Amino acid sequence: MSNNKCLICANTSFEGLLHLEQFPILFGAIPLKHKDKVKKYPLTVAICDRCSLIQQVNLLPGSVLDEVYRADYYSCPAPTGNQVGTRVIDEFYAFFGKNIADRRGRVLEIGCFDGYLLTKLQKDHWDVYGCDPAGQTSIAIQNLGADRIVNDFFTKDTYPGHYFDVVIFRHLLEHLYDLHSFLDSVLLLLKDDGCIFIEVPNIDATLRYGGFGSFFHQHISHFSMETLQLLLSQHHLTIERSDETHVLHVKAVKSKSRQPLREANRSVVTNSKKREFLERYRAIEKEIARIFTDPKNKKIAIFGASAIATTITHMIDESGRQKIGGIFDNDSTKQGKFIEGIDVPISSPEKIKADRYDAFIIGSYIFIDEIFTQLLKLGVDQYKIITLAQEALAP
Numbered sequence: 001m002s003n004n005k006c007l008i009c010a011n012t013s014f015e016g017l018l019h020l021e022q023f024p025i026l027f028g029a030i031p032l033k034h035k036d037k038v039k040k041y042p043l044t045v046a047i048c049d050r051c052s053l054i055q056q057v058n059l060l061p062g063s064v065l066d067e068v069y070r071a072d073y074y075s076c077p078a079p080t081g082n083q084v085g086t087r088v089i090d091e092f093y094a095f096f097g098k099n100i101a102d103r104r105g106r107v108l109e110i111g112c113f114d115g116y117l118l119t120k121l122q123k124d125h126w127d128v129y130g131c132d133p134a135g136q137t138s139i140a141i142q143n144l145g146a147d148r149i150v151n152d153f154f155t156k157d158t159y160p161g162h163y164f165d166v167v168i169f170r171h172l173l174e175h176l177y178d179l180h181s182f183l184d185s186v187l188l189l190l191k192d193d194g195c196i197f198i199e200v201p202n203i204d205a206t207l208r209y210g211g212f213g214s215f216f217h218q219h220i221s222h223f224s225m226e227t228l229q230l231l232l233s234q235h236h237l238t239i240e241r242s243d244e245t246h247v248l249h250v251k252a253v254k255s256k257s258r259q260p261l262r263e264a265n266r267s268v269v270t271n272s273k274k275r276e277f278l279e280r281y282r283a284i285e286k287e288i289a290r291i292f293t294d295p296k297n298k299k300i301a302i303f304g305a306s307a308i309a310t311t312i313t314h315m316i317d318e319s320g321r322q323k324i325g326g327i328f329d330n331d332s333t334k335q336g337k338f339i340e341g342i343d344v345p346i347s348s349p350e351k352i353k354a355d356r357y358d359a360f361i362i363g364s365y366i367f368i369d370e371i372f373t374q375l376l377k378l379g380v381d382q383y384k385i386i387t388l389a390q391e392a393l394a395p
């Protein structure tokens, strides 16, 4: 891994964490026309020896991923037209509301996607702006106006300097190849007394629940609160408020002191933490192998057309894949599409009633309870339902 450089501290030595030999560049639901053309690449995740950032190494050329982000098939639910995924945004909205007090002003969301959050903030009398290269951003333009929404990648020249009171980026930082130039650009736009709100997946939660299906090419960095704090401090940003669940919510402001934080302690990712993660990961792999080789399981269903489903289908062999008789998802935009490598289309859960399955795998960690309850209501035998994370996530 000698050509790799830590995205926070520029160190060049890493310790390996996980390696997948061939993983498709598109995970989750894929339209039929793309289904048999998805390219596969190796995926390697490692830990920086100095600052302990967990990040992808041997990175793909940025252009490969940019093409994915611009495309209409990028696997991400659009909550505006579809109630799926709203809970996660509502949790961010609650964190934002609690920590912004009565302040109002001009707010920018970088990576605003379909504009679900900005529409809520506009109702709260914020002067809202957004930018995102995704196809679904046309919904935000429709609802908020082309003068407020830029359907393209964010650059330092997209907006005037010192323009915004608040800049929000949710599930964006972990996708970036150059964290420092991005934060430099954000700081140019922010008023001196402005603040930044960030949401990223929490790698500590991922490690705790085993993380099977949580690694794919789109996620370059995997932050813990410690490594996120280290990154922000290098840009003279101080974390003022935060909370930590399966994601990290952070409010950061420009520091009064110009003293950057010292590097995170290497022991943050201790050997025992790494070992426990790998044990859980291997246990999930073993459980999946058991489900698919059990002769009683002739027809298996997966609930959740996500990265977990894609990871499962790339772990098992062709005879295992033949056993997958159904893939279900509540997101209507995924229905009729496909998981790479599987020939049955993704269906509405209502169709579960029409068929008999020997096992149901819940392909989600954060919606386990909701899906379990839904399956019971649909008449599925509870003993056929299999969850992958034994340990429930912290609330």
Ligand SMILES: [Zn+2]
Pocket (backbone or CB within 6 Å): 006, 007, 008, 009, 010, 011, 048, 049, 050, 051, 052, 053
């Ligand atoms: Zn580092």
